[in-house]
Amino acid sequence: MCTFQIFDDLEQRCSSSILVGLSQQQPVGIGKEKEQHHSSMYHPVTVAVHTLEQEAAKEDEAGDDDSSITITPTSTEPADKIDRAYDATTLKGKPNGLFPRQIRTALILLGLFTDKNIYKEWLTVFYAVNSELETKLKSTDFEKSLGKDKDELMILEKLQQLGEKYYFAELYERDLQLLYGVSSRDELLKRVGSCLVDKPNGRKYQEVVKNMTTASDLAGALFCLWGVFIVGGGSMARQRALKMCGEGGVNVYQNVAGPGREKRKQHFIELWDGLAEAVDSTSTNMKQFTAVEQSSDLCMKLMNATIKDLIVVVALVAVAGQPNSSCMDGSVSVSSEDDGKNDVNDVYASRMDDQNHEDKEYIKVVQEALTFASRLKDNPHQFVITDTDDEGNNNIPVIDLSLNDEAVAQDIFDAATKWGFFQITNHGLDQHLIDEMFDVNRRFMALDDTTKTMYKFDRKAICGYEKATQVHPSSGIPDMKENFLMAARKDAMNDFWPTEVMPDFEVKSKQFIEKCHEVGIRVLHLLELKLGMVQGQITEYNTLWDDESKCVLRLLHYPATDHVIGSEDLDQNQWRSAPHTDFALLTLLFQKFGEEGLQCARRHHSKDVTESHPLGWQPVPAVDGAITVNIGDMLQRWSSDKLISNLHRVVMPMGEDATKSRYSMAFFLQPDDSTVIESEKYETVTALQMIQGRVRAYWPTADKE
Numbered sequence: 001m002c003t004f005q006i007f008d009d010l011e012q013r014c015s016s017s018i019l020v021g022l023s024q025q026q027p028v029g030i031g032k033e034k035e036q037h038h039s040s041m042y043h044p045v046t047v048a049v050h051t052l053e054q055e056a057a058k059e060d061e062a063g064d065d066d067s068s069i070t071i072t073p074t075s076t077e078p079a080d081k082i083d084r085a086y087d088a089t090t091l092k093g094k095p096n097g098l099f100p101r102q103i104r105t106a107l108i109l110l111g112l113f114t115d116k117n118i119y120k121e122w123l124t125v126f127y128a129v130n131s132e133l134e135t136k137l138k139s140t141d142f143e144k145s146l147g148k149d150k151d152e153l154m155i156l157e158k159l160q161q162l163g164e165k166y167y168f169a170e171l172y173e174r175d176l177q178l179l180y181g182v183s184s185r186d187e188l189l190k191r192v193g194s195c196l197v198d199k200p201n202g203r204k205y206q207e208v209v210k211n212m213t214t215a216s217d218l219a220g221a222l223f224c225l226w227g228v229f230i231v232g233g234g235s236m237a238r239q240r241a242l243k244m245c246g247e248g249g250v251n252v253y254q255n256v257a258g259p260g261r262e263k264r265k266q267h268f269i270e271l272w273d274g275l276a277e278a279v280d281s282t283s284t285n286m287k288q289f290t291a292v293e294q295s296s297d298l299c300m301k302l303m304n305a306t307i308k309d310l311i312v313v314v315a316l317v318a319v320a321g322q323p324n325s326s327c328m329d330g331s332v333s334v335s336s337e338d339d340g341k342n343d344v345n346d347v348y349a350s351r352m353d354d355q356n357h358e359d360k361e362y363i364k365v366v367q368e369a370l371t372f373a374s375r376l377k378d379n380p381h382q383f384v385i386t387d388t389d390d391e392g393n394n395n396i397p398v399i400d401l402s403l404n405d406e407a408v409a410q411d412i413f414d415a416a417t418k419w420g421f422f423q424i425t426n427h428g429l430d431q432h433l434i435d436e437m438f439d440v441n442r443r444f445m446a447l448d449d450t451t452k453t454m455y456k457f458d459r460k461a462i463c464g465y466e467k468a469t470q471v472h473p474s475s476g477i478p479d480m481k482e483n484f485l486m487a488a489r490k491d492a493m494n495d496f497w498p499t500e501v502m503p504d505f506e507v508k509s510k511q512f513i514e515k516c517h518e519v520g521i522r523v524l525h526l527l528e529l530k531l532g533m534v535q536g537q538i539t540e541y542n543t544l545w546d547d548e549s550k551c552v553l554r555l556l557h558y559p560a561t562d563h564v565i566g567s568e569d570l571d572q573n574q575w576r577s578a579p580h581t582d583f584a585l586l587t588l589l590f591q592k593f594g595e596e597g598l599q600c601a602r603r604h605h606s607k608d609v610t611e612s613h614p615l616g617w618q619p620v621p622a623v624d625g626a627i628t629v630n631i632g633d634m635l636q637r638w639s640s641d642k643l644i645s646n647l648h649r650v651v652m653p654m655g656e657d658a659t660k661s662r663y664s665m666a667f668f669l670q671p672d673d674s675t676v677i678e679s680e681k682y683e684t685v686t687a688l689q690m691i692q693g694r695v696r697a698y699w700p701t702a703d704k705e
């Protein structure tokens with residue numbers, strides 16, 4: 001039985017930015033400290049990638065000098081070209097790139113930055129390994145053991161120079177003393193020792209570094225342990241850690257956060273490239289460099305395995321209620337070959353019976369995460385749709401709006417709470433107008449790129465044309481699509497209407513927007529009714545063409561490929577639209593029959609995810625005469641999670657379908673900027689606050705030239 005969709009979905013949930021809280025009973029609050037409801041000390045379910053995005057956006061605003069935090073190879077030269085040592089090292093790790101990224105995401109998902117205990121354990125294991133590394137770098141005995149090997153000595157010297165700037169171990173210690181609440185180093189080392197008891201891979205990593213005999217090997221270890229901080233997101237991690245630990249607990253980021261990130265990165269890269277420079281003509285530094293490469297490769301693997309340890313421990317703690325309990329006494333083996341999944345599953349099964357309901361939910365979530373983590377290597381299979389249906393009903397509800405309001409409201413509410421998706425017919429929007437708008441879409445997209453880019457997308461205005469620049473966090477790469485956005489705000493479109501090339505564009509679009517708005521408001525009215533709200537509570541703040549209006553019409557085109565393709569030709573991480581949730585209140589989506597590919601997650605409040613009820617993906621077909629409607633994040637929040645803003649995606653077409661384009665149009669009903677979104681569950685935010693973070697996160701490069 002395939003449970004693949006569980007982690008497929010989980011992955012997308014964890015990176016899908018709305019992240020509704022992994023389980024419904026644990027709300028995701030923006031910047032809120034978690035409350036301790038459970039007997040267990042960990043609360044991994046309260047993770048808000050959403051929050052992280054907002055923080056990233058804030059950081060963006062704060063104007064750090066460089067927003068690129070990924071390790072990007074600086075050239076594409078072959079890995080054996082020694083004068084680009086840094087590239088060679090990073091490129092070598094690239095084929096495995098997806099896995100490390102996902103496993104880190106899994107850890108964040110489990111609470112790395114929202115649960116102090118998980119953070120503490122994470123810091124502890126990396127401290128332990130790092131401290132072995134730094135001890136060696138500073139050891140005169142080690143230096144002596146290198147004898148007269150010039151290359152080795154040169155490498156050691158360079159690492160030591162870097163160390164003078166960065167050495168982390170002491171800083172780690174200060175943070176850990178605070179986190180463990182101990183005042184002496186001896187006491188701290190004891191704690192570190194007990195923390196490592198249930199981290200077999202962490203211990204192995206530590207051991208490997210401890211036994212390194214060459215400077216090139218140490219260089220590999222340093223590359224992994226320090227590169228993450230120096231080149232990677234030190235600033236970002238600091239911000240998150242600061243929230244949990246306060247100023248006294250973020251010493252470790254002291255030298256790697258704040259302005260100057262780009263310089264630090266360059267310096268690190270240069271130093272790295274310098275390691276491969278010949279000391280003299282007789283030098284064998286090529287050999288040395290290969291050793292550095294191999295060592296970083298090994299250390300990267302050990303680091304991932306160490307993260308797996310942490311994930312397993314988090315899961316076990318959730319199962320057993322406390323760390324170091326009987327289920328951890330060696331019954332869990334975690335190695336690179338075996339993820340320890342079976343052992344954990346056994347423990348999971350045996351403990352499941354003892355737990356109260358709330359804990360079961362919680363355990364289930366952790367179990368999903370664990371399964372997810374253990375199978376990440378397989379790559380999410382975007383084309384699998386489970387044929388197991390949750391309730392014998394395979395279709396997204398189709399609701400006839402011409403029936404009486406009460407009945408319609410009930411059907412809409414049911415669909416919105418169960419699927420977050422439904423299709424409406426007899427909605428009052430003339431098919432002729434829809435066809436006309438599709439025609440506008442097709443004609444615009446058929447223009448050449450130079451013409452289209454005259455109306456280039458602007459992320460502040462949320463207007464204009466963009467091609468392959470939207471990156472959903474769930475894939476990390478641009479969607480394969482082009483689209484044109486129209487913000488229905490006063491004067492917003494002045495520079496964007498493509499009137500010169502399509503004189504009818506503005507009039508037709510405005511007319512269409514008007515009609516969509518009417519339909520959207522009607523649906524919202526019915527939902528207000530069912531949510532027990534005062535009529536108008538939500539709808540009142542949805543103006544068109546005012547200063548603060550925020551509704552958007554988006555014309556989408558997913559280009560065809562020029563040949564028939566099979567799954568083996570496809571990058572599994574490539575999507576027409578990667579899994580995401582919409583951030584609006586409501587989306588009205590217009591699809592064309594025969595141009596399929598939209599799917600939403602099968603995810604119910606009420607259903608347990610089990611082997612026989614795996615989470616899966618549900619096709620959302622184009623239904624004759626119907627508009628597809630889905631709930632967005634704002635409405636989910638406003639309704640205190642009663643209505644679901646469900647994940648959805650548009651898959652890459654295969655076979656003959658690959659030669660077909662898909663055109664669709666989405667109208668996003670979004671409340672005016674200053675609208676206050678209040679709910680029983682979440683902090684009050686304004687619509688603008690919600691939107692800003694998302695737009696920045698989704699178009700990371702859109703307004704950078």
Ligand SMILES: O=C(O)CCC(=O)C(=O)O
Pocket residue numbers: 554556577582589591598648650664665666
């Ligand atoms: O083209 C589609 O069907 C989906 C579009 C979508 O999900 C979006 O634009 O948010």
Ligand SMILES: [Fe+2]
Pocket residue numbers: 580581582648
């Ligand atoms: Fe969407």
